[in-house]
Amino acid sequence: MTEHTVRAFTEELEALGADLTRMGGFSEQALGDAVTAIARRDANLARIVIEGDKKIDVLQREIERKIMRLLALRQPMGRDLRQTVAALKLAGELERIGDLAKNIAKRALNIQEFEPIALTRSVERMGKIAVKQLKQILDTLTSQIVAGAVSVWMQDEELDEHYNSLFRELLTYMMEDPRMIGPGAHLLFVAKNIERIGDHCTNMAEVIYYLETGEDIGTDRPKAVDAALPPISLPPPATA
Amino acid sequence: MNNFSQSSSVGQSGTSLGHAQQTTGILPDAVAKVRARDINVFYGTKQALFDVSIDVPDASVTAFIGPSGCGKSTFLRCINRMNDTIESCKVEGSIQVDGRDINDRAVDPVVLRASVGMVFQKPNPFPKSIFENVAYGPRIHGIAHDKPSLERIVEQSLRKAGIWEEVKDRLHQPGTSLSGGQQQRLVIARAISVNPEIILMDEPCSALDPIATAKIEELIDELRQNFCIIIVTHSMAQAARVSQRTAFFHMGKLVEAGCTDEIFTNPRDTRTQDYITGRFG
Numbered sequence: 001m002t003e004h005t006v007r008a009f010t011e012e013l014e015a016l017g018a019d020l021t022r023m024g025g026f027s028e029q030a031l032g033d034a035v036t037a038i039a040r041r042d043a044n045l046a047r048i049v050i051e052g053d054k055k056i057d058v059l060q061r062e063i064e065r066k067i068m069r070l071l072a073l074r075q076p077m078g079r080d081l082r083q084t085v086a087a088l089k090l091a092g093e094l095e096r097i098g099d100l101a102k103n104i105a106k107r108a109l110n111i112q113e114f115e116p117i118a119l120t121r122s123v124e125r126m127g128k129i130a131v132k133q134l135k136q137i138l139d140t141l142t143s144q145i146v147a148g149a150v151s152v153w154m155q156d157e158e159l160d161e162h163y164n165s166l167f168r169e170l171l172t173y174m175m176e177d178p179r180m181i182g183p184g185a186h187l188l189f190v191a192k193n194i195e196r197i198g199d200h201c202t203n204m205a206e207v208i209y210y211l212e213t214g215e216d217i218g219t220d221r222p223k224a225v226d227a228a229l230p231p232i233s234l235p236p237p238a239t240a
Numbered sequence: 241m242n243n244f245s246q247s248s249s250v251g252q253s254g255t256s257l258g259h260a261q262q263t264t265g266i267l268p269d270a271v272a273k274v275r276a277r278d279i280n281v282f283y284g285t286k287q288a289l290f291d292v293s294i295d296v297p298d299a300s301v302t303a304f305i306g307p308s309g310c311g312k313s314t315f316l317r318c319i320n321r322m323n324d325t326i327e328s329c330k331v332e333g334s335i336q337v338d339g340r341d342i343n344d345r346a347v348d349p350v351v352l353r354a355s356v357g358m359v360f361q362k363p364n365p366f367p368k369s370i371f372e373n374v375a376y377g378p379r380i381h382g383i384a385h386d387k388p389s390l391e392r393i394v395e396q397s398l399r400k401a402g403i404w405e406e407v408k409d410r411l412h413q414p415g416t417s418l419s420g421g422q423q424q425r426l427v428i429a430r431a432i433s434v435n436p437e438i439i440l441m442d443e444p445c446s447a448l449d450p451i452a453t454a455k456i457e458e459l460i461d462e463l464r465q466n467f468c469i470i471i472v473t474h475s476m477a478q479a480a481r482v483s484q485r486t487a488f489f490h491m492g493k494l495v496e497a498g499c500t501d502e503i504f505t506n507p508r509d510t511r512t513q514d515y516i517t518g519r520f521g
Contacts, residue, residue, distance in 0.1 A: 004518045075477050077504050077516040214506030 009074050016066055016087050020094075023059045024138040026052065027094045030101035031134055031197060035127030037108035038190060039120060049105035056098035063091040079211075086211040090141070093200045093207070097134065100193040100200075107186045114183035119169055123190055126162045130194045133159070133201040137208065146212045153205035153217055159198035166191045265294045265487055265497025273298035273468040274319060274438065279333035281314050281323065288314045292333075292494045294487055298437075301460060301469045303483035303500065305476065307515065310489040312472050316440050319470065320356035321349045337438065354381050357431030361443040363423030365415030365430075370407050373415040373426055374398060377434040393433055401429035402459045421452020425459065432463075439463065441471040445478065457482050476516055480504045488512045 004010045030049050037046040067088050070076065076084045104127075111117075133152055140148030167188065174184040202221075209217040272295035281289040289311045296302045304312040314323070321342060323329040335342050342352055354377065365373050374394045375384070384390035394411075398404040403425040407418070415426050424444060431439055441460070445453040460469060460482050473479050479486055480500060487497035488511070496509045507513045514520050 002514060002519045005520065006518060009518060074518075077476055077480070077518075078507050078513045080517045081505055 006074075009076075009080075012066065012070050012074070013076075013080060013083060016063065016070065016084070019059060019063050019066065020087050020090055021138070021142060023056060023063065023091060023094050024134075024141065026056050026059065027097045027101065028131065028134050028138060030056065030098055031104075031127070032131050034101040034104035034108065035124060035131060035194075037105055038111065038127065039124040041108070041112055041116070043109055043112055046105040046108040050102050053098050053102040056095060060091045060095040063087060079214075082211045082214065086207045089207045090204055093204050097197050097200050100197050104190050104193050107190050111183050111186050114186075115179075117173070117180065117183045117187060119166065119173065119184075119187060122162070122166050122169070123187055123194070126159065126166065126191060126194050129159055129162065130197045130201070133198060137201050137204045140205070140208055144212055146209060149205040149208040149212070150217070152201055153209070153221060156198050156202045156221065159195055163191050163195040265485065265494070267295035267297055271295070271297045273338065274470075275334075275336040275339075276315075276318070277334045279315065279318060279331065279335065281311070281318065281332070282330045283326070284328040288492055289318075290492045292489075294494055294497055296468060296470060297485065298468045299464060299466070300485065301464045301471060301483040302485045302487065303479035304470065304472045304487050304489060305474075305479050305515070306489035306495075307520070308474075311492040312487075312489045313442055315489070316358075316442055316470060316472050319438065319440055320353045320358055322353075322358065324349055351381075354434040355436050356438045356440060357434070357436035359424070359428055359431055359439065359441045359444045361446050363420060363427050363447070365418070365423050365426050367414065367416060369412045370398075370415050370418070370426060371411040374429050374433045377430060381434050383434060397429040397433040398426075400432050400463070401425045402455065402462070403429060419452070421448045421455060424448060424452065424456060428456075428459065428463075436467065438468045438470070441469065443472055443474060446474065453478075476504070488515060490515065 030052055033045050033049045033052075036042060037049060067084055070084055074080075111120075133155060136148060137152045140146075140152065170184045170188050170191075173180045206217050209215070274296035276295075277293045279289055279292040280287065292311075292315055304316060306312050317323045318331055318335055319337075319342070323331055331343070337356065341347070342356075366376060368376070371394055374397050375390050378384040378390060378393045384393050395404060395408075398407060403422055406422060407426075410417075415423065418426060424447075428439075428444075445456050448456065457478065460471065463469060464484075471479075471482065483500045485498065486500045486503040488495045488503065488507075488509070490511050496503065496507060496512045498508075503512065504516060507516060
């Protein structure tokens with residue numbers, strides 16, 4: 001696309017894009033490190049993630065400030081308007097992803113106090129899927145190729161299914177051995193956080209799709225059984 | 241006065257409906273107040289408009305946008321035959337208001353201009369009193385039969401134009417003694433006083449400060465309940481604020497017309513996109 005008659009407008013939009021890419025990079029790093037901290041029981045890495053979240057928050061405020069200024073001064077229209085509003089929403093999504101990664105890192109510290117639990121591997125696998133989705137959606141933002149957004153949008157089911165099966169497995173572990181309830185509960189929250197990150201990636205896919213096409217992505221997304229409330233089957237109560 | 245060519249509109253109104261609705265702004269028969277088909281305008285040998293076909297709905301505001309010299313004002317002036325007054329100007333094509341061809345020989349342009357009022361960029365009150373500015377039209381068109389009815393029309397028109405409270409105690413002072421924004425509302429009152437159906441506004445706020453502009457925009461929003469309003473504006477934000485439909489002109493052609501929300505968030509044509517985002521023009 002050609003440049004704006006007012007060169008500064010083009011520069012401001014470019015700066016916004018660069019900030020968003022940087023924020024995406026930080027969030028991706030935080031999520032990857034948080035998942036590794038869980039898998040390797042790495043307290044140092046967990047602390048780096050927790051500390052690093054401040055950077056993401058600062059960047060989000062900076063992006064919001066720039067967007068307010070741009071809206072007031074330039075009154076963007078058409079794609080510029082979609083891009084500006086999309087940046088505001090994407091910054092919000094990335095900030096949430098950063099928070100969730102921080103929460104995963106905090107739980108990585110907590111889990112250290114307990115014996116290792118076998119299901120950590122499953123959580124790690126789930127985490128890697130989320131990292132892959134986040135990376136893919138951030139690539140879409142840079143490449144502006146809509147198909148990438150659609151692909152991420154369609155993929156969320158995979159994480160939901162992982163979460164559902166992990167939920168059942170963790171429940172079984174905790175029922176079998178009450179000492180597992182502590183680490184099991186933490187891992188359950190970690191899995192839930194990863195599942196939420198998948199939802200945020202889906203939201204980002206919707207925003208990017210609208211940014212690039214001006215249309216809503218639609219409503220026909222494949223969905224696993226409600227990930228928030230998977231069916232629970234408890235053993236029958238012991239009879240006297 | 242008679243140098244515009246007669247239209248050959250017979251049987252045309254239905255035939256152009258095959259145009260893509262999204263980009264040409266063709267509306268269903270029942271909705272269109274103004275129906276223009278294949279308008280070509282020439283100033284001498286220079287062609288200013290090329291095959292413009294567009295419908296304008298009633299009881300709404302339609303904004304014409306586009307860079308200077310794109311033909312939007314020329315097209316606006318076709319709708320009340322203001323181009324008749326330019327010796328070298330030739331208009332081809334058909335313009336119907338409520339299904340009636342305005343270029344028909346039977347149509348008296350003076351009567352037409354009463355029902356298709358116009359407001360210009362610079363407020364142009366007559367060098368007469370505020371009262372006389374508004375009373376002039378109803379008097380010459382025979383709308384008011386006696387003094388009380390004339391006074392009633394003047395008051396109603398000034399009220400509708402949102403300026404009554406500011407001028408009711410100084411109706412006999414010259415119209416030119418008012419501020420720019422008040423003068424603009426005065427000429428809007430003057431336009432309304434002869435019961436027009438359509439009001440054409442050619443950059444009505446470009447000579448006004450932001451407060452006067454806001455008052456005119458507020459007024460436009462109220463007037464659209466009862467009138468078909470077409471506004472030419474260079475302010476994208478104004479077009480977005482006041483209009484329900486927007487038409488983008490470029491180099492004498494209608495590039496795209498449609499729902500304002502759609503034009504400003506998701507225009508179809510790259511020229512529209514470039515113009516509204518400030519990339520040329």
